[in-house]
Amino acid sequence: MSRPASIAAMLLIAWVTSGCHLLRTAAPGPLEVATVEAMPDFTTNAFAYGRDAGNSIRMDSHVLWVFGDTFDWTGIQCATGAISSVAHPSELNEPVDDWFSPFQFYDFSAAERSFNDDHSEPPDCCTAPPECAAGSPYCHCPQGTDCATRIAIWPGDLIDLDGSAAINYYEKVWVGSAPYDFKHLGTGIAVVEYGSTTASRPLDDSGEPLLMFGPGEPNFLRAMPVEEDGEPFVYLYAATNRHDCYVDILLARVRLEDAFDRSAYEHWDGNGWSNSLDDSAPVLNGILGGLGSVGWNGHLHRYISAFNDICTGGVDLMVRTAPSPEGPWSEATAIDLRPLGGSESSYAGQIHSSLSSGREVVFSFYQPLKLGIGRVRLGRITLD
Numbered sequence: 511m512s513r514p515a516s517i518a519a520m521l522l523i524a525w526v527t528s529g530c531h532l533l534r535t536a537a538p539g540p541l542e543v544a545t546v547e548a549m550p551d552f553t554t555n556a557f558a559y560g561r562d563a564g565n566s567i568r569m570d571s572h573v574l575w576v577f578g579d580t581f582d583w584t585g586i587q588c589a590t591g592a593i594s595s596v597a598h599p600s601e602l603n604e605p606v607d608d609w610f611s612p613f614q615f616y617d618f619s620a621a622e623r624s625f626n627d628d629h630s631e632p633p634d635c636c637t638a639p640p641e642c643a644a645g646s647p648y649c650h651c652p653q654g655t656d657c658a659t660r661i662a663i664w665p666g667d668l669i670d671l672d673g674s675a676a677i678n679y680y681e682k683v684w685v686g687s688a689p690y691d692f693k694h695l696g697t698g699i700a701v702v703e704y705g706s707t708t709a710s711r712p713l714d715d716s717g718e719p720l721l722m723f724g725p726g727e728p729n730f731l732r733a734m735p736v737e738e739d740g741e742p743f744v745y746l747y748a749a750t751n752r753h754d755c756y757v758d759i760l761l762a763r764v765r766l767e768d769a770f771d772r773s774a775y776e777h778w779d780g781n782g783w784s785n786s787l788d789d790s791a792p793v794l795n796g797i798l799g800g801l802g803s804v805g806w807n808g809h810l811h812r813y814i815s816a817f818n819d820i821c822t823g824g825v826d827l828m829v830r831t832a833p834s835p836e837g838p839w840s841e842a843t844a845i846d847l848r849p850l851g852g853s854e855s856s857y858a859g860q861i862h863s864s865l866s867s868g869r870e871v872v873f874s875f876y877q878p879l880k881l882g883i884g885r886v887r888l889g890r891i892t893l894d
Contacts, residue, residue: 537838542894548850549888554602557610562876564886567668568864569704576665582611588662589615591707616663626660636687647688657687666731675703696721742766745835749800755821758792759801793837805863818859825852827859851877869893
């Protein structure tokens with residue numbers, strides 16, 4: 511499927527990438543960290559709280575932030591955007607409505623909106639008591655009961671298109687009534703213009719938002735720019751083959767100008783690139799939790815990634831490095847997040863390459879507080 515014609519011209523503009531592709535070598539040794547410190551908490555002009563994720567991209571002298579589930583006066587929005595300056599990245603400014611609520615980052619399609627309206631009040635049996643958690647989360651419901659509450663669109667990483675717009679990979683999710691009852695529906699791409707806090711989702715031939723990968727395929731949500739043989743590419747990572755908390759990591763790539771063409775995506779097969787997803791071979795096998803956002807670090811002359819969730823213990827930010835996108839990746843260095851407010855239920859750890867420079871690596875994670883509400887915390891690692 512070809513990318514929309516309206517997007518094609520945008521993708522032909524000059525593209526500034528960071529990093530370079532290095533030859534495969536032995537896996538790097540453990541990361542040497544000098545200090546870890548907290549950065550100022552987020553502030554905003556909007557009435558918005560509980561928002562998680564916190565993906566970012568630098569756009570000229572500003573930073574665009576995209577958050578996940580966001581609570582406001584009306585209830586919950588599955589993603590919202592905000593803008594800050596590079597100098598003060600946690601001081602957010604965002605367009606708001608008359609009730610000071612931020613706007614939904616992604617527009618829902620008519621079918622998605624209809625589904626959410628139809629499932630706004632699930633049956634009472636879907637709110638099962640805790641003793642059901644060991645088995646079915648809906649153990650008091652008759653077989654076949656529909657316990658969905660909504661379709662959500664959750665943000666992934668953003669790729670800069672140099673002064674005009676950015677592409678944003680996102681995950682479409684079926685969210686049930688029980689905690690952590692999520693069902694992956696696909697991975698798509700949105701487009702956001704510089705200065706905007708809302709994105710557009712190109713449509714497929716049926717008029718629904720275009721998905722690059724379907725419900726039975728890996729969720730290639732982690733993306734970064736890489737220059738390969740003088741051409742701008744997007745490299746993407748996905749966790750797959752989950753066994754309890756252990757996952758394998760797959761790698762794909764696509765030329766930037768072909769990002770909206772599914773047939774143009776190539777998959778790492780262990781020795782080279784294949785056009786078939788079935789040929790994929792993991793770049794990491796059986797790692798705890800997963801691999802977070804990835805970016806180039808000029809001080810290390812390596813790629814760097816950071817990740818945490820309840821599978822890593824929540825309080826540990828797992829940092830890895832590699833000489834090339836396909837590895838070999840180092841063993842994880844665990845950074846204790848407790849001095850920054852981390853807990854066993856913390857998640858969404860990631861680095862922010864657009865805010866990092868030299869020895870200083872900016873990262874974030876989500877800190878749950880109470881009643882399912884929390885906040886994204888920012889921190890800074892100084893490399894030794």
